[in-house]
Amino acid sequence: MLKGGARTMMDANQTAEAHCICGKVKLQFLRPLPVLHVHCCCGDCRQGREWVASEGGPSMKQAVTLIYYFENDLAPLDSEALSSLFSVKLREAGRTTRLITKCCHSILAIDHPYYEENVACVHSDACELVAPHIDPLSRIFTDGWDAAYDGEMPSTTASLEDSKAMWEKFAGIVKRPVREAKGIKLQDILAQLPPPTILGLAEKTRLLPPAGSRDSGAGIIE
Ligand SMILES: [Zn+2]
Ligand SMILES: [Zn+2]
Numbered sequence: 001m002l003k004g005g006a007r008t009m010m011d012a013n014q015t016a017e018a019h020c021i022c023g024k025v026k027l028q029f030l031r032p033l034p035v036l037h038v039h040c041c042c043g044d045c046r047q048g049r050e051w052v053a054s055e056g057g058p059s060m061k062q063a064v065t066l067i068y069y070f071e072n073d074l075a076p077l078d079s080e081a082l083s084s085l086f087s088v089k090l091r092e093a094g095r096t097t098r099l100i101t102k103c104c105h106s107i108l109a110i111d112h113p114y115y116e117e118n119v120a121c122v123h124s125d126a127c128e129l130v131a132p133h134i135d136p137l138s139r140i141f142t143d144g145w146d147a148a149y150d151g152e153m154p155s156t157t158a159s160l161e162d163s164k165a166m167w168e169k170f171a172g173i174v175k176r177p178v179r180e181a182k183g184i185k186l187q188d189i190l191a192q193l194p195p196p197t198i199l200g201l202a203e204k205t206r207l208l209p210p211a212g213s214r215d216s217g218a219g220i221i222e
Helices: 043-054 079-083 164-174 186-191
Strands: 016-019 026-029 036-040 065-071 085-089 097-101 107-111 119-123 128-130 138-140
Touching: 016 107, 026 107, 036 164, 043 065, 043 107, 043 119, 079 085, 097 186, 107 186, 138 164
Parallel strands: 036 138
Antiparallel strands: 016 026, 016 128, 036 065, 065 119, 085 097, 097 107, 107 119
């Protein structure tokens, strides 16, 4: 959930943080303005969120994954916070690493080698994200939308562009080097944790009933 969305003016004291839904652990971004916001339709983002939801973490409100990227310049974590975190990969060959809290299975950040350590990725429905609002650039991985399972793509996502030009913009932003970093990198945090837990989930496997059916209780097949 993105809070503080009405604030579009930056002030010197403004901060951004991803904290877990129980409030115990927070990850603070030293450059509070997100550099990029996209809607992702891919199966892996969705599966990672379904996995934490199935473990008692943040519930799946919708199948589209709302992604915010911040410059990879983070406040250091103390030993108590570090001991409250672990990391996972969806499968052995998975390239994405998710930083998850032990207390409430919130995903605080996500790393992928494609970002080349320039940005930290946050799924705003998988934690509590407090940050200034920016508009989405585009939707990505449209071919990963599971219409048979989730139905029609929401219009707020479907109205966004998915094109080669948008992807080039995306790549240009996530690969922009951090200048004069004052804090630590997401990789510094991951390096202090045990190796990622491998979940062994097959690609495209769904772990929960469709998001739209859960509020009413329908779709839970016995
Ligand atoms: Zn927590
Ligand atoms: Zn994705």
